[in-house]
Structures are given as structure tokens and as C-alpha cells.
Amino acid sequence: MTIFSPPAALIPLAPRRRPKGRPGARILVLRPSASGFPPLSASTRDDPDIRRRRIRIRAWRRGMREMDILMGRFVDATIDSLPEAELDDLEALLDAQDDEVFRWLSRAAPVPACYDTPLFRRIAAFHTHEKPLDL
Known part of the structure; x- marks a missing residue:
């Protein structure tokens, strides 16, 4: 008769120790924004070219492949x-959750x-076709 022994991965490990540091030392913790991207700095906001490149990258790296497409x-x-006001609307839309925006675009x-802007309607119209696309 063999006695079952759990694999090493299932054996609990000793609790981790906190790193030693100076007493009273403060640790800086950077937290990402809701979208996962750091907030825009004033200098980035002033440069429209950098802002457009940042929006293009965010549009293609959404998290859901359907939303990437x-x-x-549309962004490409x-x-x-796009004027500055519509860039603001687009950034607000990029901050929204993928599954919610997908439901809005698919009319589900x-x-x-707050998101029902002329830009949102242009995005929805951009992807409305009379017949299936021949890719």
C-alpha cells in the first residue's frame, strides 16, 4: 500500500517576510488609472501629435480583440x-470598459x-454595412 503525498506545489510555504527598511520610511506606490494608462501630463496634452499617437495605441490595445478592430x-x-473636442470624447470613450462599449456599439x-456624442454615432456608423464585408 502506498501513502499519497501531495506534490510540492501543494505544500504550504512559510509566510513571506516584509522587506527591512528604515523605520518610518515611506514607500511610493504608483497606481494605474482605470484605463491602465498613466494620466496625461500637461506637456503631453499640449502636443497634439503625441496625443494622437497615444490614442492610436490605446485604440488598438483594448483588451478584447473585437474592440481592438x-x-x-476607426481611429486609423x-x-x-479629429478636432480637439472630439479627441476629448474619444479619450473618454477609451476609458470606458470594453464590454460596455461593445454592447453599445452592437445596440445590445x-x-x-454622457457617451452618446456625435463621435460615438460616427464610430457606430463607420461599422454599419449593407452587406457582409469581403475581407
Whole structure:
């Protein structure tokens, strides 16, 4: 008869010790924003080219592949012609959760008033087609 012994991965480990430091020393903890990106600095906000490049990267790296395609293609096609006010609306939309925006774009849920902007309607119209696309 063999006695079962759990694999080493299941054996509890000793609790970790806190790193030693100077008494009373403060540790700086950087927390990401809700979108996962650090907030824009004033100098970045002043440079429209950097702002547009940042928006383009955020549009293509959403987290859901479907949202990457929906937002990324729209941004690639229109980012150079968007005025500052619509860039603000676009950044607010990029801060929203992917699953919520996907439901709004697919008309599965109503769009909240704060996101129901002319830009949002242009994004939805950009992806509305009469027939299936021939990719």
C-alpha cells in the first residue's frame, strides 16, 4: 500500500517576510488609472501629435480583440482629422470598459447620455454595412 503525498506545489510555504527598511520610511506606490494608462501630463496634452499617437495605441490595445478592430480601424481612418473636442470624447470613450462599449456599439444596450456624442454615432456608423464585408 502506498501513502499519497501531495506534490510540492501543494505544500504550504512559510509566510513571506516584509522587506527591512528604515523605520518610518515611506514607500511610493504608483497606481494605474482605470484605463491602465498613466494620466496625461500637461506637456503631453499640449502636443497634439503625441496625443494622437497615444490614442492610436490605446485604440488598438483594448483588451478584447473585437474592440481592438472596431476602435482601431476607426481611429486609423479618422485620427488626423479629429478636432480637439472630439479627441476629448474619444479619450473618454477609451476609458470606458470594453464590454460596455461593445454592447453599445452592437445596440445590445442603450448608450448612456454622457457617451452618446456625435463621435460615438460616427464610430457606430463607420461599422454599419449593407452587406457582409469581403475581407
